[in-house]
Amino acid sequence: MSIETKNLDKVVIRFAGDSGDGMQLTGTRFTETTAIVGNDLSTLPDYPAEIRAPAGSLAGVSAFQLHFSSKDIHTPGDTPDVLVAMNPAALKVHLSELIAGGIIIVNENAFSPKNLKLAGYESNPLEDGTVDSYEIYSIQMSTLVSKACEGMDISPKTVDRTKNMFALGLLYWIYNRPLEPTIQWLGKKFAKRPELVDSNVKALNAGYNYGETVEIFSARYNVDKAPLAAGKYRNINGNYATSVGLLAGSIKADIPLFYGGYPITPASDILHTLASFRHFGVKTFQAEDEIAGITSAIGSSFSGNLGVTASSGPGIALKAEAIGLAVIAELPLVIVNVQRGGPSTGLPTKTEQADLFQALYGRNGEAPVPVIAAQTPGDCFYAAFEACQAAIKYRTPVFLLTDGYLANGSEPWSIPNFDDLPSIDPNFAEQNDDLPFFPYSRDKKTLARPWAIPGTVGLEHRIGGLEKEDVTGNVSYDPENHHKMTELREQKVQNIVNDIPKTQVLGKNSGDMLILSWGGTYGSCRSATERLQNDGKKVSHVHLRWINPLPKDLGEILIRFKNIIIPELNMGQLSKLIRADYLVDAVGLNHVKGRPFKASDIVDKVKEIIG
Amino acid sequence: MSIETKNLDKVVIRFAGDSGDGMQLTGTRFTETTAIVGNDLSTLPDYPAEIRAPAGSLAGVSAFQLHFSSKDIHTPGDTPDVLVAMNPAALKVHLSELIAGGIIIVNENAFSPKNLKLAGYESNPLEDGTVDSYEIYSIQMSTLVSKACEGMDISPKTVDRTKNMFALGLLYWIYNRPLEPTIQWLGKKFAKRPELVDSNVKALNAGYNYGETVEIFSARYNVDKAPLAAGKYRNINGNYATSVGLLAGSIKADIPLFYGGYPITPASDILHTLASFRHFGVKTFQAEDEIAGITSAIGSSFSGNLGVTASSGPGIALKAEAIGLAVIAELPLVIVNVQRGGPSTGLPTKTEQADLFQALYGRNGEAPVPVIAAQTPGDCFYAAFEACQAAIKYRTPVFLLTDGYLANGSEPWSIPNFDDLPSIDPNFAEQNDDLPFFPYSRDKKTLARPWAIPGTVGLEHRIGGLEKEDVTGNVSYDPENHHKMTELREQKVQNIVNDIPKTQVLGKNSGDMLILSWGGTYGSCRSATERLQNDGKKVSHVHLRWINPLPKDLGEILIRFKNIIIPELNMGQLSKLIRADYLVDAVGLNHVKGRPFKASDIVDKVKEIIG
Amino acid sequence: MSEAKVKNPKLDRRDFVSDQAVRWCPGCGDYAILAQTQKVFPDLGLDKEKIVFISGIGCSSRFPYYMNTYGFHTIHGRAPAIASGVKLANPDLSVWVITGDGDALSIGGNHTIHLLRRNLDVNVMLFNNRIYGLTKGQYSPTSELGKITKSTPLGSLDRPFNPLALALGSHASFVARAIDRETAHLQSMIQRAHSHKGSSYVEIYQNCNIFNDKAFAPMTDRETKSDTVLWLEDKKPLLFGAEMNKGIIVDGNTPKVVELGDKWSADDLLVHDETDWTIAMMLSHFTYQDDFPNPIGVFYCVDEPIYEVMLDEQIKFAIKNKGKGDIQALLDGADNWVVE
Amino acid sequence: MSEAKVKNPKLDRRDFVSDQAVRWCPGCGDYAILAQTQKVFPDLGLDKEKIVFISGIGCSSRFPYYMNTYGFHTIHGRAPAIASGVKLANPDLSVWVITGDGDALSIGGNHTIHLLRRNLDVNVMLFNNRIYGLTKGQYSPTSELGKITKSTPLGSLDRPFNPLALALGSHASFVARAIDRETAHLQSMIQRAHSHKGSSYVEIYQNCNIFNDKAFAPMTDRETKSDTVLWLEDKKPLLFGAEMNKGIIVDGNTPKVVELGDKWSADDLLVHDETDWTIAMMLSHFTYQDDFPNPIGVFYCVDEPIYEVMLDEQIKFAIKNKGKGDIQALLDGADNWVVE
Numbered sequence A, B: 001m002s003i004e005t006k007n008l009d010k011v012v013i014r015f016a017g018d019s020g021d022g023m024q025l026t027g028t029r030f031t032e033t034t035a036i037v038g039n040d041l042s043t044l045p046d047y048p049a050e051i052r053a054p055a056g057s058l059a060g061v062s063a064f065q066l067h068f069s070s071k072d073i074h075t076p077g078d079t080p081d082v083l084v085a086m087n088p089a090a091l092k093v094h095l096s097e098l099i100a101g102g103i104i105i106v107n108e109n110a111f112s113p114k115n116l117k118l119a120g121y122e123s124n125p126l127e128d129g130t131v132d133s134y135e136i137y138s139i140q141m142s143t144l145v146s147k148a149c150e151g152m153d154i155s156p157k158t159v160d161r162t163k164n165m166f167a168l169g170l171l172y173w174i175y176n177r178p179l180e181p182t183i184q185w186l187g188k189k190f191a192k193r194p195e196l197v198d199s200n201v202k203a204l205n206a207g208y209n210y211g212e213t214v215e216i217f218s219a220r221y222n223v224d225k226a227p228l229a230a231g232k233y234r235n236i237n238g239n240y241a242t243s244v245g246l247l248a249g250s251i252k253a254d255i256p257l258f259y260g261g262y263p264i265t266p267a268s269d270i271l272h273t274l275a276s277f278r279h280f281g282v283k284t285f286q287a288e289d290e291i292a293g294i295t296s297a298i299g300s301s302f303s304g305n306l307g308v309t310a311s312s313g314p315g316i317a318l319k320a321e322a323i324g325l326a327v328i329a330e331l332p333l334v335i336v337n338v339q340r341g342g343p344s345t346g347l348p349t350k351t352e353q354a355d356l357f358q359a360l361y362g363r364n365g366e367a368p369v370p371v372i373a374a375q376t377p378g379d380c381f382y383a384a385f386e387a388c389q390a391a392i393k394y395r396t397p398v399f400l401l402t403d404g405y406l407a408n409g410s411e412p413w414s415i416p417n418f419d420d421l422p423s424i425d426p427n428f429a430e431q432n433d434d435l436p437f438f439p440y441s442r443d444k445k446t447l448a449r450p451w452a453i454p455g456t457v458g459l460e461h462r463i464g465g466l467e468k469e470d471v472t473g474n475v476s477y478d479p480e481n482h483h484k485m486t487e488l489r490e491q492k493v494q495n496i497v498n499d500i501p502k503t504q505v506l507g508k509n510s511g512d513m514l515i516l517s518w519g520g521t522y523g524s525c526r527s528a529t530e531r532l533q534n535d536g537k538k539v540s541h542v543h544l545r546w547i548n549p550l551p552k553d554l555g556e557i558l559i560r561f562k563n564i565i566i567p568e569l570n571m572g573q574l575s576k577l578i579r580a581d582y583l584v585d586a587v588g589l590n591h592v593k594g595r596p597f598k599a600s601d602i603v604d605k606v607k608e609i610i611g
Numbered sequence C, D: 001m002s003e004a005k006v007k008n009p010k011l012d013r014r015d016f017v018s019d020q021a022v023r024w025c026p027g028c029g030d031y032a033i034l035a036q037t038q039k040v041f042p043d044l045g046l047d048k049e050k051i052v053f054i055s056g057i058g059c060s061s062r063f064p065y066y067m068n069t070y071g072f073h074t075i076h077g078r079a080p081a082i083a084s085g086v087k088l089a090n091p092d093l094s095v096w097v098i099t100g101d102g103d104a105l106s107i108g109g110n111h112t113i114h115l116l117r118r119n120l121d122v123n124v125m126l127f128n129n130r131i132y133g134l135t136k137g138q139y140s141p142t143s144e145l146g147k148i149t150k151s152t153p154l155g156s157l158d159r160p161f162n163p164l165a166l167a168l169g170s171h172a173s174f175v176a177r178a179i180d181r182e183t184a185h186l187q188s189m190i191q192r193a194h195s196h197k198g199s200s201y202v203e204i205y206q207n208c209n210i211f212n213d214k215a216f217a218p219m220t221d222r223e224t225k226s227d228t229v230l231w232l233e234d235k236k237p238l239l240f241g242a243e244m245n246k247g248i249i250v251d252g253n254t255p256k257v258v259e260l261g262d263k264w265s266a267d268d269l270l271v272h273d274e275t276d277w278t279i280a281m282m283l284s285h286f287t288y289q290d291d292f293p294n295p296i297g298v299f300y301c302v303d304e305p306i307y308e309v310m311l312d313e314q315i316k317f318a319i320k321n322k323g324k325g326d327i328q329a330l331l332d333g334a335d336n337w338v339v340e
């Protein structure tokens, strides 16, 4: 029987298995290969809990979703077309989200009575009709890998761990992808343990060959290259892009990057990545807590480094007081919040956008801080870079908001030419013998104050958290001065508006509905808009990267639409802001479920409103 | 020459002198006497800096303003009628605010060349025409007290310190007030040092007799009793009222009050006051920092006490993470923020209202907390009591906002009959052998969860900061559950709206302008409204005590006015909220000058708008 | 923990097992500590409802979920402060803090030392695995200098805390160390912590087999442990070694390891004294020093004034002195007046 | 502080006086400390522009305003962490932390002990007045048990920290104590702190004449001070008393005060050794003990690895190993592809 090869526009695969089954790794490999093949893609890793749960339990299921396409896509996909379930628990947790009639591939060996019980199945779902309406492939992967590795001098346990490579190989066969990149990667990864390279490659091949040989598959699929703009691409995830964006900022400003921080999910990878940049002169300081993380960064900025700190919600909460200090001291600082589900410890590994108000208002007093939010994993690079630019140019702490989805999700990224990025002038103050030095004098255009760093002869001066006198920076309790300084600090932040490009409207400049979004919901909103437009709806999309200040032209745009909807993974924070600032009756679409919107959620809601 | 006695409706006196001159004490004594005399009154202590500045310097000037009247008044007064200046620096700092032609009383002895220089006077203002347009009384107070105490066996320095009593005695004479209450108070205060009682009383009498004897005063003044409602009154300041309100709440709930906190200006007096309530069983715990302050209070609530913490802006910032824990743990807790000037250390001894957004939003995730703000020093008692009620009834942290002005300011307070206050039912969970215990089951009406305290047999359970499963309280990562719990927590807070009385409108129910206020600006707004109404303007006033939730009927009221103005000592926080929630074009009047509004600021602004 | 009447003297291990599935990695040392705790608790003679476990955040801090008592899994580093509130609110409770090396010594270092200084009768079990487990393997304040982890790919640069020296420097009144694998001894340390009145601080070496496997292997491996562990017993000379042929002497002020034999006999050895702060300090200093065995057991145990006891006395004193507070009198104040 | 070239060797006291009016209460011990600092700094051989004073919040923390160097008056308790950033960003700077007993040991306790553990070359001057001055007189973590203050009208309930024991328990490499009134000695301690490479921790007893007057009077009053102060000198026996007739011996492990004479001679006394941790610990324990004199001087001084030096080495090593970072190569990554 010759197997037919069908062309598809897009595929969504979800790999799911026990935490120990290596699903994140499998997904990442499939992603890298798919990137090299030239598809557009978007990924959504999903590990459920901070603690490793007992093997086989529902709580222990880890998943990785991957959407790849021959078209320009923006989300990891609403509903998987394929579910790879390495054990019963994985099937149980994820089956309901599979598309009707979708493909299921399971490791039959894992469907033991014990595992079935752990997953809460009374009977075997492979046999009791549960999966009858799907295209099910039940494969004894464990048996097959142990056969593939027969005769090798490695433990059965180690052999069994290669079953994820079997699954990967099989999927490569189904979707017509090359094995080489994975084989090369295995070679590097296990350079010191050739027997592991060997066994994994054997399992990978076994999976591939299984598809080739066993005549149970009715079709193979082909997903053509996506029509990406010409250029050099790589796959990148948000935390990595953020780290590199910060580094790029510091290199362009020609000042060392200092990172002070404390580990926390899902921000820790920024610390890890920057720690590996010692050869760039990057100084990472794992502090005793988040307060020391940010205050050490403030100290480094006072000394003339580019101070950076990153955390997630609970850690950002601890930094609140120190952010106020950076505001009044008017020192450059970048604060990254990789948002996760709250309140309190909340849902540490899940995504959310509920810390916008914390970024804007989470401090005592009037302490304005610019806020920029990244919109895709790759955009984290640019958002981080722009945060550095603004921090240095305006001498101010800047908030960069990303989230768990962006941080761990990935997409093909057009690699910038570093030389094309703008340089950043730290514009350190220098002694001028003719003039006395005033640490709170200001640049007329930006309102930035001088950055006079210790070590500079003649500029000895003292700053602090008490209100400062305009120009001199001396401590002042004068009522009018306090009001003036409050306004100056606010105005300085608002001046950033001059650096924000004209707002892009996706679609017509007026219509029945404007979808207004910020941060990581960009992709879902954009996909939804495209679908609605294809449906002939008069819907446009505006996405905000800067939230403080808001772009100058936003007001004019808003009033040209009959309806405004603001989808957010919170209870309506941007909505409140937009309503207050523009007095428009923007409606919120608010999910706090620990995961990105499905484009269909938005499509449905918009149709509900405009019919 | 017989001295005329004139009747006045109201007088504003400002006592000013060096930090060492005892101006706060002098002001407080005049206040107590004035209260006993039966005037309505309002006070504004004003000490400029946290650190004692060198004697005689501008930075060292301390002041106390007192407004008393035969009418119902609401503010400490816009412009003083009388300035008591104990040294040149005090004159320099405060002269400009004195009413045209007002009375100045100075201690001539203090106008030495050294002091003049310290105050930055090139020549003596008493001689160079500076004060010519005022009614100036230059008195050698130091000389006079040293004469009064002649022959006593005490040091000249100690004698000189009594000159504030001289000034006080003189003012008692001018304003026709009895000396006895002060004499009694001195007797108590210096019970162990009779020589100090003696010298101070001598100085007080000397001041009084000076007025009586020396024929330089053209008039004495009489300010009649104010027509206060019948009842028992005392003078009370905000921090004391807050402390007693919290105590009253705990007594009415019949559970011990636990206070965990760390000293900070201007909140420390709450700790001091509660620490003196050991005989009420109050437990005060001076913690190592604000985080330990609030977390120990949360621990005490978990154990069944009424946990309370208080601080000011920077300290509240540090509590942010823990507040989130209290939200998700759904435990009663009262958090008091005595607001001061920000950002950062800011203006520690000055008042401001810029922490409203911090109270509402200063945490990670969706973590709703009810917010109530006191409107006058005496109202701090009721606001604190209501905060306790809501915290216990709804099992939630509650924010109580006061500010530096309310905390240290004072007014006559109609003493409540404790028995008339409502009792509070802590409604502790008890074992029910028939039913399993679910820590996150809910009261149908309030949505409160059971408060099951350690020590209760059979209710052993575990809570924490990870998202909880509805009803069981088990850790849950389920998307729909998270959304549901987020809504439940929000709804629970909103349910408090049912306990908020109908909104009072001062004035007509519709008109040209509504003045909308919250917190400590109540008095200025109310005075301004009365003045505008007397001017025939169609102006009404609504004051908010609960800000989260906002009262049910607020929306209907707002739309009946052509204009809405929101005066706030911040850059427009309530304004933003009102605009967002009701889509009305409310305009802000925003001062951040470290001091209360003058009623005239508001009057002028309203007239500017409505003509 | 004041004398609790034992209503149900028949509690057994199972009474302390909650209905929650335990979610640590297979092989984690936390399991052993949990098991020993559940085993020894019935012997403490406490009513179950009077027991409270308070933890911060970390793998170890999931512990309270598994104990069928009152429990509160709070926020990172704050357990000692929360526990202080729990205990002050109700001194009748038996309060246990479960914490990790990151939780107690990194973010929570200040609360830990202040708890010990105040000497509330709270028992701290510090699970020291010398790593951040929950956040997947960064070095901790007890990791050895030069530790290679995710956040320190070229090695950590900070010298580790010695958790017991720090506790002693904070005036802890009870300081001890145990190991996850030494189950009977671990039980006895829990028991000693319980009976001590005042703050008890027990460091428990715990293996994190995922991110810092074998950190304590020399002390638990059969072949090496007798040379690496110094078992502390009160009033006994400090002897160790497979043949108990080595010991600790003090030369001047400096402790030294000697072999017994011609030159030294057991009589020359330093005799442990749980009430001697200098000895405790000296012993605490052995940790991280390769040429010394690592002491396990009770380092220090003395009676010191207890915060909540004094607070209670103060309240009683105040009531005796001023009379029980009269709220109406307080509201009325000293200076009031009546408007008719 | 690496070798700074002295561009202006003629600096004098006045060069270190800023133009800000000093705002402490008349009579405050802070004045003396400021004066001695301004006096001794010209002798340190530092360029003025390389000096940075970092403080938290408290009366003492206003100090940087008065030094005509770089200065940062930050937030309560965080000075050690901010100073760490300052030093790591530019190891050439001479970094001084000015802090109080509340600032460094209450809210900032954790940062203090972590700074000492890391051993950055930062100098800490802790002004210990055993009270919260700035907030007008609450007890502090160094106030004696039973202290009556505004927040403890019936007396405080917590045992004080012993700031030096805590520092030693945190592995501080330089630990010393001075007194505001002993001006020459104070200068020498500042000098010693400066010359020590690694964290230097100097506790300075400071009189708050407004809220805790005479806290150290026994140690400064002419009549009593010779009996209450034990002046530490390296390699010298521990002698004190008006006639230098008293001393410290060690009996077993326990230090004791003896009178010299028939029974004891100077040869029997404990000889101070700045490199001996056990002695330093023992001495630190004398504080708050009425029967011992209070040691003043350098308790402990040893060389330990310095954080920022190792960081610098790590950067150099990485560059040597991997080549200086190439940002374009990093952006390109290992797996990329080209779309034509």
Ligand SMILES: Cc1ncc(C[n+]2csc(CCOP(=O)(O)OP(=O)(O)O)c2C)c(N)n1
Residues within 6 Å of the ligand: A262, A263, A264, A265, A290, A314, A315, A318, A345, C057, C058, C059, C060, C061, C076, C099, C100, C101, C102, C103, C104, C127, C129, C131, C132, C133, C134, C135, C140
């Ligand atoms: C405020 C805050 N910061 C950081 C974290 C992330 N975090 C959780 S546990 C932990 C450290 C855990 O280490 P340890 O206390 O040693 O416990 P272990 O997991 O090793 O038992 C960190 C950094 C957090 N939850 N909250």
Ligand SMILES: Cc1ncc(C[n+]2csc(CCOP(=O)(O)OP(=O)(O)O)c2C)c(N)n1
Residues within 6 Å of the ligand: A321, B262, B263, B264, B265, B290, B314, B315, B318, B345, D057, D058, D059, D060, D061, D075, D076, D099, D100, D101, D102, D103, D104, D127, D129, D131, D132, D133, D134, D135, D140
């Ligand atoms: C976050 C925060 N909490 C509290 C305060 C209030 N506060 C300022 S200084 C201080 C304590 C001062 O004591 P100490 O450090 O001993 O300094 P001293 O004034 O005695 O020199 C406190 C509680 C503050 N400024 N910030």
Ligand code: SF4
Residues within 6 Å of the ligand: A052, C023, C024, C025, C027, C028, C029, C030, C059, C060, C129, C133, C134, C207, C208, C209, C210, C211
């Ligand atoms: S990560 Fe380590 S400490 Fe945490 S559960 Fe796993 S083995 Fe235990």
Ligand code: SF4
Residues within 6 Å of the ligand: B052, D023, D024, D025, D027, D028, D029, D030, D059, D060, D129, D133, D134, D207, D208, D209, D210, D211
């Ligand atoms: S309050 Fe005390 S420490 Fe502060 S300046 Fe005055 S005397 Fe000095």
Ligand SMILES: [Mg+2]
Residues within 6 Å of the ligand: C058, C100, C101, C102, C127, C128, C129, C130, C131, C132, C133, C140
């Ligand atoms: Mg650990």
Ligand SMILES: [Mg+2]
Residues within 6 Å of the ligand: D058, D100, D101, D102, D127, D128, D129, D130, D131, D132, D133, D140
């Ligand atoms: Mg102090």
